[in-house]
Amino acid sequence: MNYKIKDLSLANDGKKQIEWAEMHMPTLLEIRKRFEAEKPLKGVNISAVLHVTKETAALVKTLKMGGAEVALAASNPLSTQDEVAAALVTEGISVFAWRGESESEYYNNIESIVKIHEPHIVMDDGADLHAFVHEKMSSELKVFGGTEETTTGVIRLRAMEKQGVLKYPVIAVNNAYTKYLFDNRYGTGQSAIDGIIRATNILLAGKVAVVAGYGWVGRGIANRLRGLGARVIVTEVDPIRALEAVMDGFDVMPISEASRIGDIFVTATGNTKVIRVEHMLNMKNGAILANAGHFNVEIDVKGLKESAVSVRNIRPYVDEYVLQNGKKIYLLAEGRLVNLAAAEGHPSEVMDMSFANQALAVEYLVKNKGKLQNKVYNMPIELDYEVARIKLKSIGVQIDELTEEQKGYLEQWKSGT
Template sequence: MAEDFRETKPLAGLRVALSVHPEAKTAWLCRVMEMGGAEMHVTGSNPLSTQDDVAAALAAGGMHVCAVHGATAEQYRARSTPCSKRRPTSLSTTAAISSTGCTRSIRAYLQVIGGCEETTTGILRLLAMDRAGELRFPMMLVNDADCKHLFDNRYGTGQSVWDGIMRTTNLIVAGKEVVVCGYGWCGKGVAMRAHGLGARVIVTEVDPVRAIEAHMDGFTVLPMDEAAKRGDIFVTVTGCDDVISARHFPMMKDGAILSNAGHFDVEVNVAALRKMAAEHYEARHNIEGYVLPNGKTLFVLAEGRLVNLASGDGHPAEIMDMSFAVQAMSAKYLADRRAELHPGVIRVPHEIDDAIARKKLSTLGITIDTLTDEQKKYLGV
């Protein structure tokens, strides 16, 4: 795809603002879009996920970069602002665009052709904004593309979450009771990998269909009030807030480990835990210990932020190549159709998924069958 973009320049003349986790794989997405002719403006989408050497390398290569590892909330907001002030003509993002952000900076967004959102959390926000009539420009739902959520969310999250947890704690997973909160595509991957590592897996859900699916996949399904008493390691993967709340902490085992793989640091209510704790200390790099009044100690990984990025390197490149291909092709789609698109959400066309999957199969050395004309007629294709 880099070769295609370098040759055809589909983003020539456009400013592209990316809110991403600046690390090696996202850096390559930035460079591919730059090869496509875009002027790149890059900011971090999480205070702990920026890798400073990567951000510096992008800046040294001529991109506009506003990101630093370990930013405070104020620094994080300050570093995000320049991207909107640059008046981008195209916006790609791996973080949520809140309605507050859109209304506050509406003048900056007036010339935006469109954007691409590749997180489940962000898409929930976009759909809500679309229903409320608050979207000011087209947004492509990258996360819902097959070449994104079927692979990135399931296999990527499943592997990178456990890589982050094991690297940070240096503990064994086999034999432990793991509670996975949420059984969407990300939760499926986390539960599957935990089972493969020898854990006994408990799933909590609010969706009855997904709960049945988790049950039929062989996992124990419990409400959080029951799961809280049993878990050794907790992983939230819901996109919601207060999933593990104040009432759950006193129920937990001494030494329970709390981690989050949803986008924001609100799924585990760390603020409530900090408030109720009698003592709070750094137990190990990226691990905070909270001593409760009942004498139990709970451990929170990466401040409750994305454990696979704040405590690891994120998904493997062999997964993210497809996700970022969807990003790049969706940006091209917006650029090619800028005159005909209207504000609102846009599903990624099947043709983009098909083209990316065929490229991926080619790199894997895999060939597949092709329908004959008679078969296409039979199927009504």
């Protein structure tokens, strides 16, 4: 087995972390029981680019117990939990990941899990693996399907589909209701704040917090910040989302105005250069910048470095930039995902649903091999409902069922008042 990690001796610590995660992931473990008995993924090679965390380990183990051979690389240079990577290697997983990879090492690791593994299915978080497969690999590639975990990746894949270059069907796991309504909102909402607090140990109550973007991630972050006593401003380019933020009780204004009054800034847009040098020059002395979007492009880090007269690391994941006007700006986690770089990522209970969707999406691709077009598909709604039902059962919640009369009523059109 090929692998490249930081330190195999960390495996015992990693196994305990994985055990802790699995205690809080009953939905995925219920699916694992069936996978272990039925082996629906037997003979399938899976290459995955995901955050190498204890929760991802629970997913990868489930896939392996379902019969798959799995190779794993990190979807972010700073998100790998090295003890988890070591533990997975001892479980027979080919892992190419360690915390603090350089950009070249990051892409070399992606290349490794494809070239040594010849995948049938690719799983991704951000679409870097999908892009590599399409740009670098030959037409003889054996891939017959893929999945995508995050909003940014789905946007990239839909662009590939629109341009007619997508070579295989992809399930947009991100678009499952039991993913984005919970993972994006509650998961990122809590974990991004966790990363900011761990990195800075600042008090949020009374601070002016600016959240760029009011998608599901932005909604979650804004509401968690408000819950901790911050005064929250939202910036948006989408008029409907901006209106929703207003109706939800937040102040809404352009970033050019918000930059003058914010104490903390969190980007969650999936777009590039949302906070630029022109905005940083307007900020208060001591302003804190954090990113919750997938790629480190939302804050213009390059521009910040070029504009700074000095840079120094103050504490782990906190870099101080002194601007030409004398103001100090504090950038968290190099502008990368603050929840995974400065903290542990989403709580296991949330990833339980996201990764249950991933497991079922892979099974769906295997069952429907050769039947799907080369396009991006939303998660089949019946699988979404299955995840929700298992999750509800695991937390002891029961719901009603439609009677036959009610089902009939919803399927006709003649009955009125």
